Amino acid sequence: MSLIIAYVGKKGCVMASDKRRIAYFGNNRQALEDELYDGSITTDDELMKRSKELDVPIKITDDADKLRIVGNTVRGEVSTKGSHETKRKRIYGTTNGYQIVELIGSETKSRNAGEKGIILFGNDFAKKQAETLIQRRWKASHSLRLMGDIFEEILGEIAQKTPTIGKEFDVLIQQPKFNPSEAQKHLNITIDADIKVLTKYRQQLTEEMIQKTREIELANKIIDEGPVGKVDSIDGKMIEVKLNEKTQAFNFNWKPLAGPNQKVMMFADTDDIKVGDKVIIKDEVLCLKRNKSPLSCNIILCSL
Template identity: 55%
Template sequence: MSLIIAYVGKKGCVMASDKRRIAYFGEKDTREKLEEEIYSGVIENDKELKERSDELNITLKISDDANKIRYIESVIVGEVSSRTTFETRRKRIYGTTNGYQIIEMLGSEITHSENGESAIILFGNKVSKSIANDLISKKWKSTFSLKYMGEIFENILGEVASKTPSVGKKYDVMIVHPEFDDEDPQKYLDGVIQRDVQLLGKWREKLKSDLLEQNETIQLANKIINEGNIGVISVTDGPIIQVTLNENVQAYDTNWKQLAKPGEDVVMISNQEDIELGDKVVIENEVLCIERNKNSLKCDIILCNL
């Protein structure tokens, strides 16, 4: 769901993109059918897209706030991506004065690359690229200034958006024109791409770590004890008592850091004087208390099953 247009040459680099993102919710077969109708040009505008999605019982979430191009130093980067259940495929163009590189990635691993000094490059689906190509051949000239090229690209995006809902009506246009004296633009691009891909790898590792941590938290949360035996009182010191946890009970702090394993002691507080060594501590009706007399207890820990 993207259209990115890029010019790279001796004047610099101009890149323009729409900002549309569409999410589909429904049966896999009907989602694929709808996408095919969009990409082939059968569906020509947002109204037809809404009507067809209703016919196929597909829910759509359409937004026009995606950032598909960005600056890195004296380079503009454009990206289109597709996501599967297990992985993300990316296609990127890095453009600057007298140089561009196109890379394809699976996750954060580069699977294909190509480069050149000058070109007009299009990223998008079949119908959007076909319309854009026709318009570029009519409107664009190499003698144009970078600023005017950006205006031409923006006009092209607007015309494409009027003929296919795969392209939105909001756009970004970016321009760079650095001067390279002794440095080869391709070597400069190599360095920028290496840093950018490394940053993506670190981000993916952090995301993976965060997801694993969230999953662990969810699993622990499902083990919180709302009813059952907790342990026995092993030490009393006025209102402060120590409870030895049962063999299937463990304790965590509010950040889900383990504080005590089964058989180890935790600290609790009682406001009642009727406390005896060996008293059973339980949770009844979600209340932590002494089983014998139902005196309530307080603690700042989370009690979970093993």
């Protein structure tokens, strides 16, 4: 988990975050996370070494965009990917107001509002470090830009103590003119719309996954040996082939072109073709069974 530091008040909203993301692979993930989040592991090298000892492969990247401008708000998000769903915790901040939203998938589990304050998202170790440093350095009289600089410095110092925080940072500021009532009204509209976008995105991903699964299933049915059909008509070297009762045809985008007992076009390299000739695939080559003359087509032939 990363660290997000947010200030919300009458001056506006400023958020700072690192860009680190850690992906875990393996069954002993919890043991590694426990050591990581209690501060026992202090460097990237120690983390890589411990992950090998626990047989938990990891992948570390420092290019995640955890902050984003949405309408007149700044949105910060930390997420945890499970085996079935992604848990997201978001803060939306603007002048004189913020809301914290927790989601599983695209379903809202909790939503809480506030008017002002400094809000921290992250693991307990990182948050405790941040709280101490903020108390020493932050003042309400600071400008938003100076607050952003201070938050970025704090992130940098904490990154020296824990590999949960990367060394690349983002800082975003928004300062529209809202009173507390206007702020919450704007937040409600913005958040509702943003969650709808997430829902649509997840639906699209689901549809793409279903399509990919179907394509994999069809790819496993591609015929590389056996009967396909028989020649139904001949026009020079262009022939019409009637598929047998166990064969179907698709284009290269996996769109159905012909089902069993329907006809498809093929092309021959020989004039020695007869109506009724059987078409087969032999050693992954499409050909006539009678004389092994090769045939070509712009389709994919699959079994049912």
